[in-house]
Amino acid sequence: MKKRNRDEGRKRATVTGGTAEKNISLTVNGKLHELMVGKDVNPDHTLAYTLRETLGYTGVKIACDHGSCGACTVLIDGEAVLSCMTLTVECDGKNITTIEGLENRETGKLHPLQQAFIDHTAFQCGFCTPGIILSAKALLDKSPSPTEEEIKQELAGHYCRCGSHYFVIKAILAVAGKGR
């Protein structure tokens, strides 16, 4: 097989050329991060990559890295977004919430959804859990009393392989005030 993409590879390795040096700011879980494009952030960095690798928010999980499993879901200005399909440079000035931002850091009190997931054992391996909790939060913030069907629709893009779906729905319904 012949060499391929050799020059492309080299080009991608040097990141500053062409992009003016510029700061972008992200507010993550209430904390402001200033990032310099070309130094801290490459134009091809996804938000998932920046949050995990550059800023250390490893509660953000990457499974497929192609926008089809929901594991990397974070909230941008309250909306559930796939951070593996979002470029960091598009997020200048945005308010981002990761799973680490749900707990009340002063009191140590968990968000009601987090507590409900514990009470209902609504996870097994836990890899999909941060993304699911954040999608559920986005749903409840908009619509505090969703139906079971609305919850299922909201979570349709989340891959859970252990079979925790049934308890996830119960946990969310409990928070929505509709639990049995």
Next chain:
Amino acid sequence: MGGEYRHIGKATPRKDARAIVTGSAQYIDDIKLPGMLYGRVLRSPYPHARIKNIDTAEAEAYPGVKAVLTYKNVPGWIGGVPYHRPVLDSTMRFVGDAVALVAAETVEGAKEALELIDVEYEQLPAVYDMEEATRPGAPQIHERIPGNVFPRGFRSIGEKALQEIVMGDVDKGFEEADFITEGTCGYENIPNPLPPEPPGVIALWEDAEHLTIYTTSQSAAMNRNFGQPLLGLVDMRVIGTQCGGSYGTKNANMIPMVHAVALAKATGRPVKVYFNKEEHFNAYSLRLGSRIHARVGIKKDGTITALEGEWFVDTGAASEMAQVQVAVGCGEAQLALRCKNWNLQPKLVCTNRNPSGVVRGFGGQELKSSLLPIMAIAMEKAGLDPLEFFKKNYVKPGDGYYWRDGLWWDYRGIDFSKAMQKGADVFGWKDKWKGWGKPTAVNGNKRIGVGVGVHGNADIGEDESEAYVKLNSDGRAVLHSCVSEAGMGERSAVCKMVAEVLDLPLNRVEITAPDTMVNPFEFGLVGSRGTYTVGSAVIEAAEDAKRKLFELAAPVLGARPEDLETKDGQIYVRGNQQKAIPWRKAMGITRTLTGQGRFETDFSLCNCMMIFAEVEVDVETGKADLLRVVAATDCGQIIDPLVLEGQLHGSLGSAGIDTALFEETILDKDTGRIMNCNMIDYKWRTFVDLPQFQNVILETPIPSHRFKAIGVGEVAPAPGPSAVLMAISNAIGKRIMDYPATPDRILKALGRI
């Protein structure tokens, strides 16, 4: 039954629950060691090829690259049985096979360096069908596997490892039969269990003799048990990280491990090898392919008089331990099909498709999924209700079986037919079952059908476990047990057992990290063995520690040790709790007490899982929907009801029930490439597609250990695929003998395409 215990049988929060819901649980890719490099793998674009030339000079010179390895300069470690998996080879045997390894300062740098490696391949003819692979003149895949058929047996499960099912007199059995049927059924869709987290390993050589591995395995200790002999008996410490799903696949995790270890050796730095999803699809663990040609003799009353056949098992281009899967599958067939006359001959074959590995169901799901549809033909001929047939033919106390070690084991467990009947009652089997090939209901184009399957496993008592329980004088206990957490809640379950024996609050029992350096021997979480085997060792260790505590306390309390009790870190003479002393008064504050426990293999108990399925098939479009599942079992004693229910719900995915409906790995047999190696084209069940799911869990005490409990999680999916196939066949009145029953197969069976 939970009433008699303080913790056992009650739903309690998992020990790691807070870490999981706050995102602080540490999975392998969340760990960065100082100085760590990133390893990446160049993968073969061809299913079968020889490297004619490989030039790595430019990759080696690329900034940040610390090592480039090819078959020419890797260590000579070789795995598999017989040895056929070197670290790297000059021959590629599937699309995605490892060509070269790179370690670099960044993931991006490593990826870019891979593109600078020049490889010239000579393409070789490839073979994908297991029967074709065994014919004369077929392409030879491994030098050490002549004719592409693996030699039988497996060294680590004993000299007599079960290689076939041969007993009684098959000819005589067929003479006694009222009905004889034969058929062929394939379970060859090689689905991918596909845990959300890809596999990964970090390797670190502390010095030339001391290797440390961080692994995302469900059985950290297994990585050492298998890895140490492979790596020349170096001192190997294995630390398990939180595991983001395994379903068996991350059992020994050998392939990423040897790559990380080789790169770490070459660079003198820690190296992480972490697959991306594409690699996870192409170069990790698919389910085995299974095809059986079988002949069955049965009597009118459902007695099976003879069973013979040839069982082809396709492991793809390589195998870690498929012979053991074949052995366990053969054992499990005997559990569900009591028969005195057997001749079942397995043939384990390699082909040029992506390799199979260890997967939940471990040979048994593959065999059942292909054998039970043939049994269904026999039942139909005899006019038998499958529920009654399975109740009659599931192993009973007083029966026995040849297990994977090739030895005969007398079964000393319970009769599971009560659980099967209870499941049937909840499902409404009596009303829904209308006979073979008959739908339960017809609504326009929609046909409802029902089916049932059964499976069980005696590996619940497999292999050895050891545990220590250390008592601290402050009234707390620490359990040393090398148990990982892959979602089954086992680390919490064993803590509950210790807390129950010592009558402590749960928050006063902690468990050590899954680290082979600080823990005694453990085999790992496989085969639903955690509850019985690990549990037994843990209980014995806690009881031993308690005994030592009472010996010290007896003189202080002026009583005999056997008259003492402990609760919440206090010791007292039975019946006189008012005069209690704290542990420290017995132990002193400068002492710890350690109890030890060990479990030895016992195959004389098994579990049982029955799955009832109700499907709706649209005969115009051919689409089959799963409406309802009832999973019925008897686990002796529930340890945690929510954890157990979750494991049974897990029978849908992880290459389970849904392999009868839509889950499959589709191979392009011109190029050898997987056509659906991404999470959009590989179909999986979403939240909106959930069927109704009910678990029926009985608790008939089973003579395992103190808590009379056994595990069942691993086998939960195994009866599902054949149950669904039966349900679809009944709905449409036509037999389907292939998986998955996708619309095209259903329409074809209906004669519409």
